[in-house]
């Protein structure tokens with residue numbers, strides 16, 4: 001597994017080489033006529049949290065570049081995801097699938113046949129109840145992607161994974177060796193930063 005340094009503060013990029021395809025069947029809710037079989041595998045990518053602010057832009061840009069996109073949402077039929085269906089290319093090349101990042105098996109199904117996964121789904125919240133969604137959800141995505149034979153995962157991280165360290169000089173140039181301080185994040189209630197840091201550290205550890 002490798003991580004792109006260039007994308008470190010905006011997202012972390014993982015290549016997966018050891019996956020086996022799952023045997024389970026894809027269960028999905030389709031947004032287009034191309035239910036379930038949306039195309040050539042080399043050009044099929046999945047975006048978790050497709051309806052989120054960032055996810056919507058990722059979907060839009062992928063469609064503009066000619067990719068077939070499988071987007072996930074916990075409830076694809078929710079009206080908050082309707083804007084995705086109006087994107088250029090969506091009718092021909094976008095399907096929406098139901099998936100919760102806390103459910104590993106569902107992720108394996110949704111990732112089947114995908115060349116890449118953009119993992120965007122994660123709560124932007126300091127609520128302690130949401131930390132497992134960010135951390136365990138990311139591990140589930142990475143492991144499910146490996147098991148589904150996905151070649152590359154791009155994980156949307158955050159500056160919050162890096163900058164929360166009161167003991168670091170403000171003159172230091174931040175790089176991939178810098179992480180937010182776990183205890184400081186907890187003491188100050190910045191659980192979003194804590195969760196993004198833990199998700200990336202654990203993800204970079206290779207799925208363990």
Ligand SMILES: NC(=O)c1ccc[n+]([C@@H]2O[C@H](COP(=O)([O-])OP(=O)(O)OC[C@H]3O[C@@H](n4cnc5c(N)ncnc54)[C@H](OP(=O)(O)O)[C@@H]3O)[C@@H](O)[C@H]2O)c1
Nearest residue numbers: 049052053054073074100101120121122123133156157158
């Ligand atoms: N917005 C920014 O400026 C910014 C900056 C840096 C990094 N980021 C990162 O970008 C990503 C998206 O941020 P955003 O601001 O676009 O978020 P957002 O609009 O608030 O959306 C959050 C997303 O997380 C999904 N989600 C939450 N719990 C989930 C679960 N258990 N299973 C599956 N999906 C779940 C939601 O899916 P449902 O539709 O199913 O609820 C939704 O798609 C996050 O990883 C965030 O850390 C954002």
